[in-house]
Amino acid sequence: MIGSHQPEDPEMIVAILIMENLYHGKNSKVLDPRGMFIVQGRDTIIVWVGSQIPTMNIQPYRECAERYIKVLQENERAPHQFLFVNQFEED
DSSP states (O other), X not given: OEEOOOTTOTXXXXXXXXXXXXXXXXXXOOOOTTXXXXXXXXXXXXXXXXXXXXXXXXXXXXXXXXXXXXXHHHHSXXXXXXXXXXXXXXX
């Protein structure tokens, strides 16, 4: 997750690794619409962009995501192809 949800320093943007299972039957979790999430697949990396990210944070979050993707590519053999996907607001 890319976000700035740290009470100690709310201006700091960080990449947070989530290791828990998001899809577990009736206890499924949802992605936080205030952040961006990097989802690494076999051939592509998808960056899910939440609908409630403040406008002024979108570009800094995107830059943080791109830097973290480079780290994944250099150290974890992540795919070179990546794309950003916006969350659509539900009516």
